[in-house]
Amino acid sequence: MTIPEPPPATLRLKVDYEALAANWRALDRLSGRAAAGAAVKADAYGLGVAKVVPTLLDEGARQFFVAHWSEVAPVLAAGALPEQIAVLHGVNTPADAAYAVATGVRPVINSLRQAALWREAGGGACHLMIDTGMNRLGLPPSEIGGPAIGALDIDIVLSHLASAEDDTDQSARQLALFEEVRAGVTARRASLANSAGIALGSGFHFDLTRPGLALYGGVPCAALAGDLAQVAYLQAMVMQVRSVPQGGLIGYNAAFRAPHPMRTATLSLGYADGILRCWGEGGALSHEGRTLKIIGRVSMDMIVADCTDIPDLAEGDFCDLPYNLVAAAKTTGLSQYELLTLLGDRFAR
Numbered sequence: 001m002t003i004p005e006p007p008p009a010t011l012r013l014k015v016d017y018e019a020l021a022a023n024w025r026a027l028d029r030l031s032g033r034a035a036a037g038a039a040v041k042a043d044a045y046g047l048g049v050a051k052v053v054p055t056l057l058d059e060g061a062r063q064f065f066v067a068h069w070s071e072v073a074p075v076l077a078a079g080a081l082p083e084q085i086a087v088l089h090g091v092n093t094p095a096d097a098a099y100a101v102a103t104g105v106r107p108v109i110n111s112l113r114q115a116a117l118w119r120e121a122g123g124g125a126c127h128l129m130i131d132t133g134m135n136r137l138g139l140p141p142s143e144i145g146g147p148a149i150g151a152l153d154i155d156i157v158l159s160h161l162a163s164a165e166d167d168t169d170q171s172a173r174q175l176a177l178f179e180e181v182r183a184g185v186t187a188r189r190a191s192l193a194n195s196a197g198i199a200l201g202s203g204f205h206f207d208l209t210r211p212g213l214a215l216y217g218g219v220p221c222a223a224l225a226g227d228l229a230q231v232a233y234l235q236a237m238v239m240q241v242r243s244v245p246q247g248g249l250i251g252y253n254a255a256f257r258a259p260h261p262m263r264t265a266t267l268s269l270g271y272a273d274g275i276l277r278c279w280g281e282g283g284a285l286s287h288e289g290r291t292l293k294i295i296g297r298v299s300m301d302m303i304v305a306d307c308t309d310i311p312d313l314a315e316g317d318f319c320d321l322p323y324n325l326v327a328a329a330k331t332t333g334l335s336q337y338e339l340l341t342l343l344g345d346r347f348a349r
C-alpha cells in the first residue's frame, strides 16, 4: 500500500529565510576582513539544514560546522561541498576517520589520539582545535609542539571562546593564548569567534568567524541587538474552546483552578515539541495581537490558555507562541540555544 501524505500539521515552525540571510550578511559585515562561516550543527539549531544551508550558500557562506558525522550527509545533500564542512567532534573511532576519508569532509582534530587516528586512516586536510581555557574539547597548548601535530595538514586552526557574551577578561586571555600558540602551528586559516565573539572587535576575527545562534535570531549580547532579526516563528492550532466554571480544575494535577468562569483554548503543542513545562510559569500565546496566558500544566501534546477576553477566537484558528528569543529566555529560564534546539519533529518546518 502506498501511504498517503499526512495532512498539514496543527503546529508550525515558520522560518524567515530573508531574516536568516540578512543576519548572515550582517555578521559577515561585522566580521570585517574575516569571512563569516556558519555553525549548522543540531540541524541548524533546530531550524532544518535542508533549507538553511542553501540560503547561506546563496549569500556567500563557504564554511559550515557540524558536531557529529551523522550530520554530514544532510549538509552535503543541501549543496555544501565536502571540503566546506568541518566536524567539530573530530575522529573518535577508526570508523569516523574512514568516513571522513570516504566523504572528503574535514575533521577537527581535538587530541593527540585523534591526530593518530587521522594519520592511521591516511589523513589529509583537517582542522585543529586548541583549548585556550575552556577545558572542554581541544588540544592543550602543551601538546601542540610535537611531531604528531607537526605532521598534520591543517586548514583551520581554531579555538572556542567560553564567555564571549559576558563582561569578563576571560576572552582577552583566551585571545592572547591563541595568538601565542598559533604562532607555532602551520595552518592556512585561523578562527576564534562565535556569534558573541564577533562583537568583541577585529582582534578576535582572524580569517573566519563561526556564528551560530545569531544567524538564527538569537541575540547573545546587547551590542548585536540592532543587527539581528527574528528567524523562527511558532504557531499552533486551537483544537477546542471550552467554558470552564468558577472552580473548574484545568490539566494534570489540577495545577490551576479557575478563579471565575473562563473561556479556555486547547492548543496542539506541548513539551514533546520542546515547549517545556516552564512555559506554564508566565508564558502566553497571542492571537491577532491579543494575549492568551498559559494556564495549568503543559502536557506532552497540549497546552491550555485563557481566551476569556478573546470571544471571537474559534476552533481551527492558529495562535502564535511569541518566540523572540531574548524575551522567551526570560519567561522560561531556558537559554536561547535551548529554545531553538529543543523544537521537535512534529513542527511543520
Ligand SMILES: *Cc1c(COP(=O)(O)O)cnc(C)c1O
Binding pocket: 039, 041, 065, 088, 160, 193, 194, 195, 196, 210, 211, 212, 213, 214
Ligand atoms: C556551536 C559552536 C559555534 C557557534 O556558537 P554560537 O555561540 O552559537 O555562535 C562556534 N564554534 C564552535 C566550536 C561551536 O561549537
